[in-house]
Amino acid sequence: xxxxxxxxxxxxxxxxxxxxxxxxxxxxxxxxxxxxxxxxxxxxxxxxxxxxxxxxxxxxxxxxxxxxxxxxxxxxxxxxxxxxxxxxxxxxxxxxxxxxxxxxxxxxxxxxxxxxxxxxxxxxxxxxxxxxxxxxxxxxxxxxxxxxxxxxxxxxxxxxxxxxxxxxxxxxxxxxxxxxxxxxxxxxxxxxxxxxxxxxxxxxxxxxxxxxxxxxxxxxxxxxxxxxxxxxxxxxxxxxxxxxxxxxxxxxxxxxxxxxxxxxxxxxxxxxxxxxxxxxxxxxxxxxxxxxxxxxxxxxxxxxxxxxxxxxxxxxxxxx
Amino acid sequence: xxxxxxxxxxxxxxxxxxxxxxxxxxxxxxxxxxxxxxxxxxxxxxxxxxxxxxxxxxxxxxxxxxxxxxxxxxxxxxxxxxxxxxxxxxxxxxxxxxxxxxxxxxxxxxxxxxxxxxxxxxxxxxxxxxxxxxxxxxxxxxxxxxxxxxxxxxxxxxxxxxxxxxxxxxxxxxxxxxxxxxxxxxxxxxxxxxxxxxxxxxxxxxxxxxxxxxxxxxxxxxxxxxxxxxxxxxxxxxxxxxxxxxxxxxxxxxxxxxxxxxxxxxxxxxxxxxxxxxxxxxxxxxxxxxxxxxxxxxxxxxxxxxxxxxxxxxxxxxxxxxxxxxxxxxxxxxxxxxxxxxxxxxxxxxxxxxxxxxxxxxxxxxxxxxxxxxxxxxxxxxxxxxxxxxxxxxxxxxxxxxxxxxxxxxxxxxxxxxxxxxxxxxxxxxxxxxxxxxxxxxxxxxxxxxxxxxxxxxxxxxxxxxxxxxxxxxxxxxxxxxxxxxxxxxxxxxxxxxx
Amino acid sequence: xxxxxxxxxxxxxxxxxxxxxxxxxxxxxxxxxxxxxxxxxxxxxxxxxxxxxxxxxxxxxxxxxxxxxxxxxxxxxxxxxxxxxxxxxxxxxxxxxxxxxxxxxxxxxxxxxxxxxxxxxxxxxxxxxxxxxxxxxxxxxxxxxxxxxxxxxxx
Numbered sequence: 001x002x003x004x005x006x007x008x009x010x011x012x013x014x015x016x017x018x019x020x021x022x023x024x025x026x027x028x029x030x031x032x033x034x035x036x037x038x039x040x041x042x043x044x045x046x047x048x049x050x051x052x053x054x055x056x057x058x059x060x061x062x063x064x065x066x067x068x069x070x071x072x073x074x075x076x077x078x079x080x081x082x083x084x085x086x087x088x089x090x091x092x093x094x095x096x097x098x099x100x101x102x103x104x105x106x107x108x109x110x111x112x113x114x115x116x117x118x119x120x121x122x123x124x125x126x127x128x129x130x131x132x133x134x135x136x137x138x139x140x141x142x143x144x145x146x147x148x149x150x151x152x153x154x155x156x157x158x159x160x161x162x163x164x165x166x167x168x169x170x171x172x173x174x175x176x177x178x179x180x181x182x183x184x185x186x187x188x189x190x191x192x193x194x195x196x197x198x199x200x201x202x203x204x205x206x207x208x209x210x211x212x213x214x215x216x217x218x219x220x221x222x223x224x225x226x227x228x229x230x231x232x233x234x235x236x237x238x239x240x241x242x243x244x245x246x247x248x249x250x251x252x253x254x255x256x257x258x259x260x261x262x263x264x265x266x267x268x269x270x271x272x273x274x275x276x277x278x279x280x281x282x283x284x285x286x287x288x289x290x291x292x293x294x295x296x297x298x299x300x301x302x303x304x305x306x307x308x309x310x311x312x313x314x315x316x317x318x319x320x
Numbered sequence: 321x322x323x324x325x326x327x328x329x330x331x332x333x334x335x336x337x338x339x340x341x342x343x344x345x346x347x348x349x350x351x352x353x354x355x356x357x358x359x360x361x362x363x364x365x366x367x368x369x370x371x372x373x374x375x376x377x378x379x380x381x382x383x384x385x386x387x388x389x390x391x392x393x394x395x396x397x398x399x400x401x402x403x404x405x406x407x408x409x410x411x412x413x414x415x416x417x418x419x420x421x422x423x424x425x426x427x428x429x430x431x432x433x434x435x436x437x438x439x440x441x442x443x444x445x446x447x448x449x450x451x452x453x454x455x456x457x458x459x460x461x462x463x464x465x466x467x468x469x470x471x472x473x474x475x476x477x478x479x480x481x482x483x484x485x486x487x488x489x490x491x492x493x494x495x496x497x498x499x500x501x502x503x504x505x506x507x508x509x510x511x512x513x514x515x516x517x518x519x520x521x522x523x524x525x526x527x528x529x530x531x532x533x534x535x536x537x538x539x540x541x542x543x544x545x546x547x548x549x550x551x552x553x554x555x556x557x558x559x560x561x562x563x564x565x566x567x568x569x570x571x572x573x574x575x576x577x578x579x580x581x582x583x584x585x586x587x588x589x590x591x592x593x594x595x596x597x598x599x600x601x602x603x604x605x606x607x608x609x610x611x612x613x614x615x616x617x618x619x620x621x622x623x624x625x626x627x628x629x630x631x632x633x634x635x636x637x638x639x640x641x642x643x644x645x646x647x648x649x650x651x652x653x654x655x656x657x658x659x660x661x662x663x664x665x666x667x668x669x670x671x672x673x674x675x676x677x678x679x680x681x682x683x684x685x686x687x688x689x690x691x692x693x694x695x696x697x698x699x700x701x702x703x704x705x706x707x708x709x710x711x712x713x714x715x716x717x718x719x720x721x722x723x724x725x726x727x728x729x730x731x732x733x734x735x736x737x738x739x740x741x742x743x744x745x746x747x748x749x750x751x752x753x754x755x756x757x758x759x760x761x762x763x764x765x766x767x768x769x770x771x772x773x774x775x776x777x778x779x780x781x782x783x784x785x786x787x788x789x790x791x792x793x794x795x796x797x798x799x800x801x802x803x804x805x806x807x808x809x810x811x812x813x814x815x816x817x818x819x
Numbered sequence: 820x821x822x823x824x825x826x827x828x829x830x831x832x833x834x835x836x837x838x839x840x841x842x843x844x845x846x847x848x849x850x851x852x853x854x855x856x857x858x859x860x861x862x863x864x865x866x867x868x869x870x871x872x873x874x875x876x877x878x879x880x881x882x883x884x885x886x887x888x889x890x891x892x893x894x895x896x897x898x899x900x901x902x903x904x905x906x907x908x909x910x911x912x913x914x915x916x917x918x919x920x921x922x923x924x925x926x927x928x929x930x931x932x933x934x935x936x937x938x939x940x941x942x943x944x945x946x947x948x949x950x951x952x953x954x955x956x957x958x959x960x961x962x963x964x965x966x967x968x969x970x971x972x973x974x
Binding site for chain 3: 353356359364485487488490491495497507508512513536708712713716717718721725731734737741744745748749750770771774775777778781
């Protein structure tokens, strides 16, 4: 029934604009990739890298539109009401699609009902780290130290309500200890505080920590299923299999975008992401290039919801 | 001697014809966008970033750096000519610079801004080359307690920005601090004072607030006064400095440069504080503080030099630690990573040509900017001879488009109109907006650090008194408070006596 | 009784209004303790200080004495027209595009001046539209809609 309504609507709109419905699969350009963040940030760079390649693959003009505000929620809400004919794409992340629905009582979009996943572009790992002057060498010693020093057991994350914030809670819960969370205004200030020994423990994306001053920060563990770097064991290897999680960026489209169009876009994006030069650039920014199918993207988002929602709810964190 | 050979390597890289061209392109684009109100280096660099992917890394960085400090130059032009500050540091330039323009000394104000910036840029580049590594360590000594006391010091000092009533100035700071609370609280992630408006979740936009309080409000009150602003053109009187102006401004440039070089290194508030602090120093050390805010050239020379010096030394944390101290440099860090260069201490050893080339190009870029801007001053000043009834709609147009481009959102434009109304009310009440702006910028950082400090110490306030640097700033704040309050108290007593 | 300093009284009232509003709104947030300050702690303290300052200004200003300073004079015309022109631009930019909304902004704003000359204003508008299009759309390539958007209104 729902499907039917979608098709009636698409046909109607297509008819109004004057395209025969049979051609609805052909994506009418220009294609807009909406980035719900200011230009120059991580999501923006990704979008611009892909836009360049998509241009050639689809033979359409592809433009990146920055619609920043409210931690990405304004751009996301804006994207949901844009034409659902393949000409609207949106770059999203777990903060918008997993965390926001739990922590905002009034959210003007529904990640499940308003959008359909197209492709996961990249994933990145989380890690826990200490200043190099710290006596802590691995996760076991970290837990012990926290037990012995409850008054100093503070950890910093790059933002309140970010995945690293909740990842810290995941560690505490798995180890049965308590840590006080202090959020910083981004990765840069967090790393500065770590290096300066102003905060004893940091939780952040792996690359945000290592990119800066690698010899002054000690990474205790990374959170993926496999090692991110040869010499740093994962949590699982150190006896905490339940501590696991990755961050990601995905591309989604408004929910009513027809399935054949989605598949076409997925394939084109996957090809763009896996192109050697783009993949290389993504790696140099510290992430893993993925370029998944629409189904794989949906599965990742679903799995992440199961993983994080209970932790976020247990934390009692509310944003509004 | 090693320094000399390093610098030689740097200049070899920087003056290659191609790099010179990119340096010039960056400086030109930077000046252009700096002059356009509301459009800053952040948006421009973001848009140009993809085009630099194709360039060799050194050229890309040289061009981006050119945009960054070119915008600093250009920004002061708009502040002086039309009283529209594009970013926090040029708010101070408005105070005396625009007054100078109104008295027909706009040319002199622009000249001292350009020359002061050039001197500061050259000096700070040497500081960067010589002391980058030891200075970088300074940033690590700043924990929450140190930051909080530094911000407090800045706020107390900002009372000096106002020339009227002390109580009103304090009130304006508090008001600014409160306006700064609007948006998402960094510490808890909760929304405050947003009234359910999603656009406010990121806080009140700085550009909206500054443009409303200065630019829009200035247009309204000029129209209201029926003032013949066209007299501005009667005394173009050249743009060279008079002997007295030169004598007044030279030491101010020197002081501003030193202050800016030092404060620019601190991540976060450093660069913003530099121009405010320089103004404070000039006004407090002057024998005629009452002329500040009415077109004292020292009020332009000091802050302009400080702000440019800080722009250069803010590269210190990026190049030596890999930590970008502000948004523009964060994007430069991104550009470096895309080119496969990890910003950080290893840049110097792994990519000496890049590091020293960038430093040398800063010097070259500053020279280009001053050569570019001095002849332009004549054109800028002539712009003021356009009848005001044609000029102010143009200012409005550029402001509005610039505002839209900040977030590609028309909300910011409407918000600016509201800020303009607010500015108008303040203007009518003789409340000067400059302290409010500083409170607005520093407020969130101050609160964040106060809360973090108390959280990490589990509620023990002694951290603010037992850490030497923090204590130093607290003592300085107290001393400044006394110094600021005394003349006011004495004056009002004298006034009461007369009555 | 004559009010000594009307401007101070008005400023005090303004500060009081902002301070009390801030305190009221901050009470709706979590206040917390000194060790764990909630989002309401700092704003509440600021509101308290600002209200106290406002009250002080009111009292000082009301104290009878020789009147100094006057009630501020208002001229509503330039204020309203300028603000309206900016608000109009923000409303019109997306549906009408850059060309038309810039022209509207210039013409409306020009009405605020002391002398309005239609011909001159129109020439000014045309010139500014041309400059703006070349500068922002062609040189800087900002993503701003040029003309009216032909897209069907979103539901």
